[in-house]
Amino acid sequence: MDLIIFLKALILGLIEGITEFLPISSTGHLIIAGDLLHFNDAKGKVFEIVIQLGAILAVCWEYRHKLLDVTRGLGSDARAQRFVLNLFIAFLPAALLGLAFHHFITEHLFRPTTVAIALIVGGLIIFLVEGRPRVARVAEVDDLSAKDCLLVGLAQCFALIPGTSRAGATIIGGMLIGLSRKAATEFSFFLAIPIMFAATAFDLYKNWALLQISDFAMFATGFVMAFFSALLAVKGLLRFIAHNNFNTFAWYRLILGTIVLLYFW
Secondary structure: OOHHHHHHHHHHHHHHHHHOOOOOOHHHHHHHHHHHOOOOOHHHHHHHHHHHHHHHHHHHHHOHHHHHHHHHHOOOOHHHHHHHHHHHHHHHHHHHHHHHHHHHHHHHOOOHHHHHHHHHHHHHHHHHHHHOOOOOOEOOHHHOOHHHHHHHHHHHHHHHOOOOOHHHHHHHHHHHOOEOHHHHHHHHHHHHHHHHHHHHHHHHHHOHHHOOHHHHHHHHHHHHHHHHHHHHHHHHHHHHHOOOOOHHHHHHHHHHHHHHHHHHO
């Protein structure tokens, strides 16, 4: 594998892993980085799909005990059944809209200026939500109602706009309806599993012809980097929100969005 390609794969894998579960938009960062690294052709898009799979497997590993308990209890445990049903309810809105508007989104919205505007708007929304006095009525993921999950699922639909951030939409949407930061963040992690597996499977199916054995080393490099950096990001985010709000990420979004807007416009 060419050294330059190897370095690009490492950089993009690192960006994907760090940003996927933070409220700063991994897709937006990959669009910007891909454009700067001249790695935004058709093969580059398939590469992004593969490394997203690496990031989501990091969440599966981090929460493997919870997921195994849910899997074992599906036949008899009402709590496990409720957990899966809640994920399905939250998953459905974005899945349906994504299928309906996938072509339009990829053709018209996957560009740096769209990302920059979404980053700025999202940052302002975080400031507004964090500035409101509120009392969390849902402390843990297992306490969510079906209505809570539907509302979080509807909030996730905004993440179809690149730069909005799937994690940001679900976390801030969850906080708006009364979830604690911890519950909103962990539910965002769990909700990422079905939505990202579905999106990855769909995109790989559509782009199967672009997969070549000669690219295996490049894909493997990005995949592994995304897995381990995502694992660190998930652990770090949970520690961070235990003592801080999300205003730091809002400032980051505003600054990055402004820089990108000025650079590409």
